Amino acid sequence: MHLKYESQLREPLVYGDKNYHQVTEDIVRPIEAKxxxxxxxxxxxxxxxxxxxxxxxxxxxxxxxxxxxxxxxVGWGWDITNFVWWVGIGHAGxxxxxxxxLFRQGWRTGVNRAAEAMTIFAVMCAGxxxxxxxxxxxxxxxxxxxxxxxxxxxxxFNSPLLWDVFAISTYFTVSLLFWYSGLLPDFATVRDRxxxxxxxxxxxxxxxGWTGSTKHWQRHESLSxxxxxxxxxxxxxxxxxxxxxxxxxxxxxxxxxxxxPYFVAGAIFSGFAMVQTLMVIIRKVFGMEDYxxxxxxxxxxxxxxxxxxxxxxxxxxxLFMGWYSQNKYEGYTFWYSRAYLFSPYGWSYWGMMACNVLxxxxxxxxxxxxxxxxxxxxxxxxxxxxxxxxFVIIVTSLYRDYLPSSWSVYYSPTIWEIGFYAxxxxxxxxxxxxxxxxxxxxxxxxxxxxxxxxxxxYKGRMExxxxxxxxxxxxxxxx
Amino acid sequence: xxxxxxxxxxxxxxxxxFPAVKKVRTAGYKIHDVYTPFAVHGLDHAMGLRETxxxxxxxxYGITGTTTALSCISWIFTKDWPLNIGGKxxxxxxxxxxxxxxxxxxxxxxxxxxxxxxxxxxxxxxKKHHFHARATxxxxxxxxxCTDKTNAEDLKGxxxxxxxxxxxxxxxxxxWWLGHYDKDEMRFEAKQTVAA
Numbered sequence: 048m049h050l051k052y053e054s055q056l057r058e059p060l061v062y063g064d065k066n067y068h069q070v071t072e073d074i075v076r077p078i079e080a081k082x083x084x085x086x087x088x089x090x091x092x093x094x095x096x097x098x099x100x101x102x103x104x105x106x107x108x109x110x111x112x113x114x115x116x117x118x119x120x121v122g123w124g125w126d127i128t129n130f131v132w133w134v135g136i137g138h139a140g141x142x143x144x145x146x147x148x149l150f151r152q153g154w155r156t157g158v159n160r161a162a163e164a165m166t167i168f169a170v171m172c173a174g175x176x177x178x179x180x181x182x183x184x185x186x187x188x189x190x191x192x193x194x195x196x197x198x199x200x201x202x203x204f205n206s207p208l209l210w211d212v213f214a215i216s217t218y219f220t221v222s223l224l225f226w227y228s229g230l231l232p233d234f235a236t237v238r239d240r241x242x243x244x245x246x247x248x249x250x251x252x253x254x255x256g257w258t259g260s261t262k263h264w265q266r267h268e269s270l271s272x273x274x275x276x277x278x279x280x281x282x283x284x285x286x287x288x289x290x291x292x293x294x295x296x297x298x299x300x301x302x303x304x305x306x307x308p309y310f311v312a313g314a315i316f317s318g319f320a321m322v323q324t325l326m327v328i329i330r331k332v333f334g335m336e337d338y339x340x341x342x343x344x345x346x347x348x349x350x351x352x353x354x355x356x357x358x359x360x361x362x363x364x365x366l367f368m369g370w371y372s373q374n375k376y377e378g379y380t381f382w383y384s385r386a387y388l389f390s391p392y393g394w395s396y397w398g399m400m401a402c403n404v405l406x407x408x409x410x411x412x413x414x415x416x417x418x419x420x421x422x423x424x425x426x427x428x429x430x431x432x433x434x435x436x437x438f439v440i441i442v443t444s445l446y447r448d449y450l451p452s453s454w455s456v457y458y459s460p461t462i463w464e465i466g467f468y469a470x471x472x473x474x475x476x477x478x479x480x481x482x483x484x485x486x487x488x489x490x491x492x493x494x495x496x497x498x499x500x501x502x503x504x505y506k507g508r509m510e511x512x513x514x515x516x517x518x519x520x521x522x523x524x525x526x
Numbered sequence: 527x528x529x530x531x532x533x534x535x536x537x538x539x540x541x542x543x544f545p546a547v548k549k550v551r552t553a554g555y556k557i558h559d560v561y562t563p564f565a566v567h568g569l570d571h572a573m574g575l576r577e578t579x580x581x582x583x584x585x586x587y588g589i590t591g592t593t594t595a596l597s598c599i600s601w602i603f604t605k606d607w608p609l610n611i612g613g614k615x616x617x618x619x620x621x622x623x624x625x626x627x628x629x630x631x632x633x634x635x636x637x638x639x640x641x642x643x644x645x646x647x648x649x650x651x652x653k654k655h656h657f658h659a660r661a662t663x664x665x666x667x668x669x670x671x672c673t674d675k676t677n678a679e680d681l682k683g684x685x686x687x688x689x690x691x692x693x694x695x696x697x698x699x700x701x702w703w704l705g706h707y708d709k710d711e712m713r714f715e716a717k718q719t720v721a722a
Contacts, residue, residue: 272581280631
């Protein structure tokens with residue numbers, strides 16, 4: 048039968064004695080209610096940031112990226128830092144929905160929908176940076192291999208930058224398909240209880256005519272499982288390929304084989320931090336405490352302390368290799384440009400160390416893992432730290448290269464570089480606010496599926512059954 | 527499309543649904559479908575549905591992607607425009623692994639989702655007959671197709687005696703057509719008003 052036994056020692060994933068209908072009610076309520084004042088304020092701030100970003104990009108296109116403070120030596124600055132930062136954040140969603148699905152982690156059901164949405168929006172933001180960095184953005188299609196009248200002159204399939212084009216666009220497409228196929232049944236739920244014509248019509252279109260037929264569910268399960276299986280190596284490949292952008296070069300500090308695992312761990316680290324930031328807000332604003340429980344928050348904090356420590360080991364390994372290789376360029380980059388506090392960018396290295404390696408160690412304490420304020424604060428600290436990490440890797444390796452005569456003066460961004468970055472925050476949060484208002488933020492069908500094994504009410508009943516002595520239990524329950 | 531007559535039985539618990547499915551099948555009725563709010567594991571076996579071969583299709587799409595990537599890149603870099611990149615070999619297989627992998631995944635995922643939509647006849651603006659609005663909320667809706675020999679009233683009683691909380695006879699079209707959902711009678715809302 049459907050009732051599976053789960054240990055009483057495990058925390059329930061759904062609090063309150065709920066039935067299927069209540070689950071629907073709880074999750075669809077924010078969609079059917081009018082947006083709160085808080086939602087409007089947040090949404091308008093996001094739109095303002097987005098508009099500022101649009102203006103910054105308009106200037107980039109009009110005047111060229113010369114309005115950024117990049118120079119001959121620091122040819123990659125804030126834009127690539129932001130690109131890697133956003134792509135990294137975009138890793139948690141697919142990790143939660145794919146890898147945790149394959150590992151049969153029940154707690155993913157509460158957070159996967161919002162995490163996947165976050166992934167998609169983060170990858171959209173990431174994509175902006177390489178595109179607008181092209182300067183002549185109307186030629187962006189040159190990155191695609193297509194038969195053309197210039198020879199045909201093809202793209203360089205041996206270049207990591209082209210691998211990136213394929214990796215990011217594949218990742219975006221597959222994440223979007225995975226997310227949307229999971230949304231179909233939930234859109235159908237919203238459609239079938241809609242009380243206005245417009246709502247019925249729009250969700251009717253969005254749900255693709257989903258009926259809930261058993262055969263469809265069977266195919267849906269097969270589809271989800273295979274997409275999870277495909278996404279698992281995909282998510283690892285994406286940040287691996289992003290790290291190849293650096294690792295296949297001959298720049299000191301970039302030219303290392305440790306980069307792929309180190310980048311992937313960092314991506315998961317920052318992605319989970321962003322999921323935490325959003326989850327703490329969502330559970331509060333929409334009253335989803337029964338579905339996004341302290342157990343969920345704690346599980347994610349455990350991932351944060353694990354991946355943060357992996358990243359820490361990677362930093363120390365790099366430092367060690369900087370000395371052990373006896374390569375003076377590597378040694379200079381790691382021990383002067385980065386680790387020496389009073390070098391021009393030493394502050395960013397130690398900021399990174401403090402945010403990414405030292406502060407997450409607080410999560411070894413259960414009490415801290417289950418503290419919402421600490422979680423929220425730490426999630427922001429981690430993302431600041433991960434931004435510093437990319438800045439450190441990119442700028443401290445570039446600003447003093449092999450040739451001292453081309454060493455650059457201090458690189459700092461212009462308002463238009465900052466504006467572009469702020470604009471992607473606007474894009475991200477505009478999308479996220481719209482998602483939170485119009486989409487089921489928790490996967491309704493998946494919660495119903497785990498309700499009878501992990502719901503508090505059902506677990507409570509199982510406990511009573513366990514407490515009874517066997518003879519009277521058999522007497523009462525045998526048919 | 528031709529209209530058919532169906533007997534509909536709604537269950538509110540999958541634990542009741544399973545024995546009912548078994549009894550309906552042993553009694554010789556033909557289950558048209560069971561509509562459920564979530565994937566009820568084992569229901570497909572209980573109904574005697576065959577396994578889906580969607581994953582096989584996914585595999586075929588995947589190797590199509592692999593082949594496309596490898597054949598295109600090797601043709602481009604060895605025959606069509608052998609570009610000299612730092613004197614490295616034209617046939618640089620290891621450097622093509624990332625793109626080959628990405629295209630494998632892309633083809634498999636896109637192909638599978640399109641096949642899924644085709645098999646289940648899912649698309650925007652597609653409309654189907656819904657036997658019960660709460661089938662996507664909290665009811666497990668068993669739909670049995672009536673033949674000439676079926677006594678619909680008897681069947682309703684049979685379903686009710688097997689735990690159906692609601693039974694109904696509906697004449698409905700099979701398949702799908704283009705349409706909007708707002709043209710529906712909104713039964714769910716009507717139900718709520720009655721309840722209140």
